Amino acid sequence: MIERVRVAVVGVGNTVSALVQGIALHRATGDLVGVRRPVIDGLGVGDIDFVAAFAISPERIGKDLTEAIFLPPNNFPPLTAELPPSGVTVSRGLTDAAEVDRVAGELAGAEVVLYAAPSGRQETARAYAEAALRAGAAFINITSDGVARDPQWPDRFAAAGLPLLGDDLASQFGTSVVHHALLRLLEERGLTLTSSYQVNLGGTEDFRNLVENGNTKLQSKLNALAVDGSAADRVQVAPFGYLPHLGSHKVAHINIEAQSWGGASVSLDVKLKVHDPSGGAGGSIDLIRLAAGALRQGHGGCLAEAAPLLKSPPGTPV
Amino acid sequence: MIERVRVAVVGVGNTVSALVQGIALHRATGDLVGVRRPVIDGLGVGDIDFVAAFAISPERIGKDLTEAIFLPPNNFPPLTAELPPSGVTVSRGLTDAAEVDRVAGELAGAEVVLYAAPSGRQETARAYAEAALRAGAAFINITSDGVARDPQWPDRFAAAGLPLLGDDLASQFGTSVVHHALLRLLEERGLTLTSSYQVNLGGTEDFRNLVENGNTKLQSKLNALAVDGSAADRVQVAPFGYLPHLGSHKVAHINIEAQSWGGASVSLDVKLKVHDPSGGAGGSIDLIRLAAGALRQGHGGCLAEAAPLLKSPPGTPV
Amino acid sequence: MIERVRVAVVGVGNTVSALVQGIALHRATGDLVGVRRPVIDGLGVGDIDFVAAFAISPERIGKDLTEAIFLPPNNFPPLTAELPPSGVTVSRGLTDAAEVDRVAGELAGAEVVLYAAPSGRQETARAYAEAALRAGAAFINITSDGVARDPQWPDRFAAAGLPLLGDDLASQFGTSVVHHALLRLLEERGLTLTSSYQVNLGGTEDFRNLVENGNTKLQSKLNALAVDGSAADRVQVAPFGYLPHLGSHKVAHINIEAQSWGGASVSLDVKLKVHDPSGGAGGSIDLIRLAAGALRQGHGGCLAEAAPLLKSPPGTPV
Amino acid sequence: MIERVRVAVVGVGNTVSALVQGIALHRATGDLVGVRRPVIDGLGVGDIDFVAAFAISPERIGKDLTEAIFLPPNNFPPLTAELPPSGVTVSRGLTDAAEVDRVAGELAGAEVVLYAAPSGRQETARAYAEAALRAGAAFINITSDGVARDPQWPDRFAAAGLPLLGDDLASQFGTSVVHHALLRLLEERGLTLTSSYQVNLGGTEDFRNLVENGNTKLQSKLNALAVDGSAADRVQVAPFGYLPHLGSHKVAHINIEAQSWGGASVSLDVKLKVHDPSGGAGGSIDLIRLAAGALRQGHGGCLAEAAPLLKSPPGTPV
Known part of the structure; x- marks a missing residue:
């Protein structure tokens, strides 16, 4: 049996809500409705465990991830009546570059960091990328902030043998x-x-x-x-x-x-x-498995296979 | 300069109206609006001359083709204020198998027969195919009647070195x-x-x-x-x-x-x-040039290149 | 407190399903969503009790009304998770004029008969109207079969002091x-x-x-x-x-x-x-209360107030 | 035969284009397509003559009205191949309050002033209203600038026996x-x-x-x-x-x-x-005739009959 991917999420918005709920729904029912690729690199839709989560808003911090995803302004509806607690408590997100080491410490054990905070804060996005590098995790940037488009980042991730996927996720059907x-x-x-x-x-x-x-x-x-x-x-x-x-x-x-x-x-x-959030989660579930597959096979840097899922893959202007 | 394709049309309905008018419009303006392939086998959109036309309704018979296309129940609108007469007088169409020879005689000189009568009269469609064979012309069936789907017909046309394209034209954009x-x-x-x-x-x-x-x-x-x-x-x-x-x-x-x-x-x-008629003419203009190109190069029978333009190409059930 | 209207339904299709469920939902929640007139002649939406129901299909006969409304080919969805049994067992409907007396007997105690069988069986519609007359009940025909449009029927109902409302219910929003x-x-x-x-x-x-x-x-x-x-x-x-x-x-x-x-x-x-069934029920709920109000006030025959709810009120051709 | 209404227009935009062209088209064909009220106070759609026009843009000034209406940024299409010149030369519009008297002089002989300049310049709108008052003409404000909503203006027009219709024309079908x-x-x-x-x-x-x-x-x-x-x-x-x-x-x-x-x-x-411009002209043609009818009958001030044609009639907040 394959080992589940250990994922940390940054940002606890609607997309993460759809992702967390969709995985739970799939585990409960085995249903593959709306799934583009049932298996990627041997990983099924349910083969994902959340191990860390970061948010800025005080209401979210300290809550279980499965509780935090329903707090406003999130408005993606509950997909299932029963959502088992994730066991992951939302941590205080990074607000200062000095916290990179603190965050890197909390990422210990995570294989993949999914960066899903609101777009528009490029420095923050890059600070999390830095933390992932230090923690030895793959990094996925689904926001429009420029990370993977800036050649220095893919180079650094490649050198470290860590995948870097981004930027800006294309919706599954938008x-x-x-x-x-x-x-x-x-x-x-x-x-x-x-x-x-x-x-x-x-x-x-x-x-x-x-x-x-x-x-x-x-x-x-x-x-x-x-x-x-x-x-x-x-x-x-x-x-x-x-x-x-x-x-x-x-x-x-x-x-x-x-x-x-x-x-x-x-x-x-x-x-x-x-x-909208379903479209984001439907793409993220593939990126996470692509990143985990590459990480486990020792392929660092960018992934050609991810480009069709992205609006601004490496090579597009920042 | 390339020699124009000599085309006979069977049926003087809306599709033929759109075809005749669109060619005239292109010749007058050089415009390539709505044209899928400007040139096929060296043949441009304007490189087509009508040399014969057949219809059943008494009102159409004896009229110039450019006049007959506007008679009811045709209702495709005039595309241009000035449509020069074609010089082709609409002949009485075939209503009896005994007339195949008469029609074949009238087809003398035509390179391509475009069969565009109303669907639902398979025997008539095949009688015109027979007449085309005897006259040494390529045959295009844009109706849903089964001709090219019935292997004996492609075989006979192949043996005679004459192209046979059909059946049932797919609209350009339907x-x-x-x-x-x-x-x-x-x-x-x-x-x-x-x-x-x-x-x-x-x-x-x-x-x-x-x-x-x-x-x-x-x-x-x-x-x-x-x-x-x-x-x-x-x-x-x-x-x-x-x-x-x-x-x-x-x-x-x-x-x-x-x-x-x-x-x-x-x-x-x-x-x-x-x-609707524009969509039919937009496909016919390509089939005519494919048929003429094949004829001139001595390729008889069916044409793989035509299949994407057809709903029921050879190999689909009759 | 007003006495609830005692209603018998003929036909246990989608419209009756929407009617029965909507009343139960209103009673449970007090909600007036989608209600055109909260009160008619002192009667609220919940002031209706079903006392008899007739159907032809063997599967429905003998079932509680709240169970029968979900049997195929009915496909109006459940509106509420909890629908208390009505206590009304579906009776065998009339298939023969000789059964009018039997049906009239089963209508005893009903104030209003809502005729909601499939359209297209005028004789059956009239047989139920006859049974209602004999039972001393008001009659509502929401089908397109001609009853209230045929002057003899309003005359007979008027003479008996019983309201007759019909024909052909207009949908609430169609x-x-x-x-x-x-x-x-x-x-x-x-x-x-x-x-x-x-x-x-x-x-x-x-x-x-x-x-x-x-x-x-x-x-x-x-x-x-x-x-x-x-x-x-x-x-x-x-x-x-x-x-x-x-x-x-x-x-x-x-x-x-x-x-x-x-x-x-x-x-x-x-x-x-x-x-569709919601639109039918939304009109029926008003007709039932109009009929009950008139009956209780001793007004027989047709009701001008009902005409706007009907497609073919008295005066339109049969 | 009724005397034609003498109209001055302020602003030579799309709405005036549609108005001028629609009247010409009606005169040429007698057609009443899209006309809400064929006759108002005895005045038909064609019973309108333009006698003055004002614009700001140098390109329009000095042109015949029927030429100016086709200059950019106007983009309402020509409705008819033949539009006879109006004989009205576009004058330089008012840009300074000191010009009210000059404009009033040019309005001499006009019965109705149609104010159809771009919205958003209340002082200009009121300066033209002042000029209309001095020239003894009715005033129609089809812009959203507040004129008729400010009680002092209806009072002044009423005192002078001149109609004042406004503000903000509702489109015929928007x-x-x-x-x-x-x-x-x-x-x-x-x-x-x-x-x-x-x-x-x-x-x-x-x-x-x-x-x-x-x-x-x-x-x-x-x-x-x-x-x-x-x-x-x-x-x-x-x-x-x-x-x-x-x-x-x-x-x-x-x-x-x-x-x-x-x-x-x-x-x-x-x-x-x-x-859009057609909807504006379709309302203006009614307001002009209402204003002329009232003027000729000696009714000054606001007109109740005009209110349904306006978005902000007197009584609505400025």
Whole structure:
């Protein structure tokens, strides 16, 4: 029987909630609903144990991880009536570079560190990467902060024989995935794009952050669509809308106007409704197993196999 | 300069209207809007000349092709204010097997016969194939009647060194194309399909026919989605709706319900609006050039390159 | 404290399931969610007791009403984890006119008979009306079979001092209600209707029946839209689609194309998703209380107040 | 034969373009498509003559009105191939209070002044109102700047026997109109609102302005929905999106989630696509005739009949 992966999480937001709950649900039912890859490097979805967790907010610190994930502003709903306590008590997260050693100490025994704090604090992200290095753990950065994109970090992790996966997790099934697939389909079938837009609405804390520093993210959305040349001028991303009553749902409206043979008009309207945190957890579960598999096989640094799961893998601009 | 392909059309419906008009528009403007492949085997979109046309309805017979395409029940709109006469007078179509020789005579000089009559008359389709064989022309069957699927026909055409392309043209951008792409995307991303449906509404004569003998076509739609196993039970195609006021538009509503990580719900709703005849012409223009290219290079029988453009290529059940 | 209304139900389908469950839920929680009129003639939503129930299918007969409502083909979901048994055993329904007296006997003590069997058996509907008359109970026909529209029946009920409410219950919030409201809004605002359609998809047994004898119902749908003159030609109802996986959901797609000032185009696309049986129960709860109130005040025959809740009130053609 | 109304316009934007073109189209064709009221106080849609026009941008000044309306950033499309010149040369608009007398002089002979400049310059709006007073003309303010809401202005116009209509024209068929109608319908049918949102996307200069000072307008949108109490918390208006490729189109996505009987879920999704300027002109054409009718009958001050056409009629807060 394979040894379970020992995972530490940084940040106890909606994505970690979906991850923790989904694993528990899978263990209880054996269900593989919504799972992209049942087994990676011999590791099943249930072969993951949480061994440490870090958060900043005082309400979370000192709670069991399975309790902390339901505290506001988290709003991802309970997936199962019975969630056994994890036995992991949430620790005080790092707020100062001087604490790297303290955190590294608490990471002892962890094989993989999943960095899932709110985006926008690059120094903090890198401090945790440093702590992982010192603790001899693989590091996964699912935020948009630049770590794996900055060549010095992959180099250091490679030298230490530790995997480094990042940056910025692509959702399992989000607006970019659908919009991109449709624009590609259009192109394959020979249609000429006239114009296209997407609007994203959501009710999570992540969305509130997006609305506040939206411009960067809008550009990143356009990058994710990977449209170029004249098409890029024809695709527009409307401002994010934070609508609290959507809870952990994200709703996207996508429109595509095009022309087929003879210039005849083609219209495509899409409404997509997902639970945002589920999409994040659905990708994280694969990254964790890829990282653990590589670590156990002694492969350090970046992993080509992880790139399709990331928005900004190494090689993209910081 | 390449010699233009000499094409005979059987049936003067909406698809032929879109084809004839689109070619004229391209010649007038040089525009490549909505064109999948600008050049095939050296042949551009404008390198096609119509040399014969056949129809059954008395109103069409004796008219110039560019006039006949606007007669009811055709309802594909004019694409350009100025459509120069084709110089091709619509002939009386074949209604009796005894007329094969007469038709073969009228096909003299044609390189490619595009069979685009209403679906549902297999004997007629095969009689025209016979006439093409006798006249030494390639044959393209864009209807759902079985010709190329019945091995004896490809064999005979191969023996004669004449290409045979068919059966049943896939639209350039129709409901099946979009629905199939989304179901595939779902699968790639690891989502579990809960249920899905599509509804197709249209206002052309083709749609009226579909409504009358809908069951076969509904099954064929499911085949086109290429979903199998348990997924097949979860995808349903609602009855076709004939709504005359839609004119040559087709509207489809597609819904997909699925589950992502942890069983979280994912909903996708799509409205697609296209000009049906444009989608047919956009595929035909490629088949014609593939057939002409093969003919000129002496390749008879079926063409692997044509299969992606067809719903029922050789090898699928009749 | 007001005396509860004693109600007998004929037919134990989805609508009765939603009615029985909704009343129990209200009693347990006091909740008035989705209730149009909390009190009618002094009667609250919970002031209803079921005293008899009739069904044809052997599986239902002999079961407690609260058990029978969950048997297939019923598919309206459980609304509450705890549904106390009603104490009413489902009786064998009437299959022969000779049984009217037997049924009338079993109706003894009932104040209101709610006729909610499948539509399409007018003689059966009338036999139950006869039994209600003999038993001295008010009669409500929520099916499309003609009872209250045939003047002899209101006359007989009026003579007996018994209310008769029918025919054909309008859903609390269905496609017709929404489509009609939007067409009216268009008219009020001075827009010119170009064309409009609706498509209805559902997964209940009622929907399966509709698909089989769809033409009558399609016409009735057009009547419900109350569009006339040239507008009537511009509104089309596509064939009903029976999609079992929708369960008790009904989905409608409505499109409206119009012109505003200067002939500028206006497009409106609506997707409506409801639980069909809930809409039926939401109207029935009002009809029951209207009937009981009238009965107790000695008003027999038809009730003007009920007309807005009905698709075919007295005065409409049978 | 009735005497035509002599109208001066302030601002030569998209709305004035739609108004000028729509009147010309009606005169040429007699068509009443999209007209709410063919005749008001004896005045038909064509009974309007433009006699003066004011604009700020140097490109517009000195041009014939029918030429100026097509200059960027205006993007409402030409409605007719032939638009006869109006004979009205666009004058330099007022930029300084000292110019009121100059403008009043140029208004000589005008019966109605239609103030249709960009919103957000209250002092300018009031300076034109002052000029109208001095010139003895009725004044219509279709912008959101406060004029008719400030009681001193209606009083002064009433004293002078001149009509004053405003403020803020409601579109003939816009997002608010549709969203409000659906929320009202829900309430009438007894459904309980769970949550609702609207998103507005557009490509006109007006939209660009809205995006820049969106907060005020978002609140005004909520006012227009006239939802109050707990419902107000459940309706949200997402940020406006300026998408230039939409041209003069406005697209709105409206979602309503509710509960019917028994708490069953009801979902309603709407996509609305309109030409924004057409909606403004369709209301202006009625206000102009109401103002002229009142002026000719000697009724000064506000007009109750105009209130339904306005978002902020007298009595609403400035």
